[in-house]
Amino acid sequence: MTRIVTVAAAQLGPIQRDDSRESCVERxxxxxxxxxxxxxxLVVFPELALTTFFPRWFVQDINEADHWYETSMPxxxxxxxxxxxKRLRIGFSLGYAELTPDGQRFNTQILVEKDGSVVAKYxxxxxxxxxxHEPDRPFQHAERYYFTPSNEGFGVWKxxxxxxxxxxxxxxxxxxxxxxxGLQGVEMILCGYNTPLHYVPDPSQDALAGFHNxxxxxxxxxxxxxxxxxxxxGGLEEGVDSLADSSIIGPSGEIxxxxxxxxxxxxxxxxxxxxxxxxKNTLFDFDRYRRPEVYQRxxxxxxxxxxx
Ligand code: ING
Numbered sequence: 001m002t003r004i005v006t007v008a009a010a011q012l013g014p015i016q017r018d019d020s021r022e023s024c025v026e027r028x029x030x031x032x033x034x035x036x037x038x039x040x041x042l043v044v045f046p047e048l049a050l051t052t053f054f055p056r057w058f059v060q061d062i063n064e065a066d067h068w069y070e071t072s073m074p075x076x077x078x079x080x081x082x083x084x085x086k087r088l089r090i091g092f093s094l095g096y097a098e099l100t101p102d103g104q105r106f107n108t109q110i111l112v113e114k115d116g117s118v119v120a121k122y123x124x125x126x127x128x129x130x131x132x133h134e135p136d137r138p139f140q141h142a143e144r145y146y147f148t149p150s151n152e153g154f155g156v157w158k159x160x161x162x163x164x165x166x167x168x169x170x171x172x173x174x175x176x177x178x179x180x181x182g183l184q185g186v187e188m189i190l191c192g193y194n195t196p197l198h199y200v201p202d203p204s205q206d207a208l209a210g211f212h213n214x215x216x217x218x219x220x221x222x223x224x225x226x227x228x229x230x231x232x233x234g235g236l237e238e239g240v241d242s243l244a245d246s247s248i249i250g251p252s253g254e255i256x257x258x259x260x261x262x263x264x265x266x267x268x269x270x271x272x273x274x275x276x277x278x279x280k281n282t283l284f285d286f287d288r289y290r291r292p293e294v295y296q297r298x299x300x301x302x303x304x305x306x307x308x
Contacts, residue, residue, distance in 0.1 A: 182224030222253030
């Protein structure tokens with residue numbers, strides 16, 4: 001019996017600083033309904049989908065940033081999203097800033113099944129940007145000030161008839177992310193991202209932003225025989241232009257569907273999870289071909305050690 005998961009990359013355009021959570025939820029409900037009309041089982045929303053990308057500003061007292069975080073999920077603002085998804089019998093993945101009861105701050109993503117139950121929570125492992133205020137930057141990217149790197153690692157959960165994993169934004173640039181899930185038999189990795197253009201004062205990097213975004217997700221998909229769904233919050237948000245290019249990638253590494261705007265838009269693909277085994281059981285038969293006994297540096301070292 002084929003295992004088809006029809007998935008939507010539900011891209012959001014900009015969320016401005018004064019946009020309410022309720023307005024974001026209304027936009028996501030529109031995308032849910034569009035996805036449902038195309039027969040989707042699962043809808044993937046971006047990283048930090050309930051607020052503007054607030055790490056672009058630095059506040060001296062971090063408690064002044066508390067209002068950007070969710071202290072429970074679902075909550076009053078997001079309950080309508082959970083209710084509508086359950087009514088439509090459609091699952092979703094949602095990224096948001098999490099403030100735990102003991103005061104920890106994570107960049108978090110959840111997976112919600114068709115019955116409305118939260119079946120998985122992932123907290124971002126690779127936190128990019130900087131820890132302190134850097135006033136010379138055109139805009140801050142102070143994720144390392146606002147979020148704690150998770151030590152929980154990468155999980156893979158049985159859901160939607162397959163094995164589903166999650167990663168967030170910068171995680172997608174590190175091959176270890178995909179391999180950790182590949183070694184758990186992942187069949188579909190869900191990823192939201194906020195990727196500012198002009199991040200470094202080097203215009204050539206902007207021209208490469210889309211190329212690098214596709215490169216890392218396509219290679220991660222192919223090298224681990226898994227689907228990858230990358231979903232942007234794109235467009236001009238509080239004066240900062242952000243990459244769109246949301247896409248659904250097959251285990252071959254091919255892009256199966258992609259958005260064409262930088263606003264609210266879905267890209268949909270029917271994903272036959274058994275396609276993964278055309279790669280997992282041949283070229284990337286890990287048990288047969290991998291050599292962990294000679295990969296010691298990968299887990300023993302953080303930085304490079306260059307011999308003289
Ligand atoms: N954003 C960016 C990302 O990894 C970044 C950080 C921007 C890295 C531009 C490199 C170039 O896409 C997040 N939120 O991780």
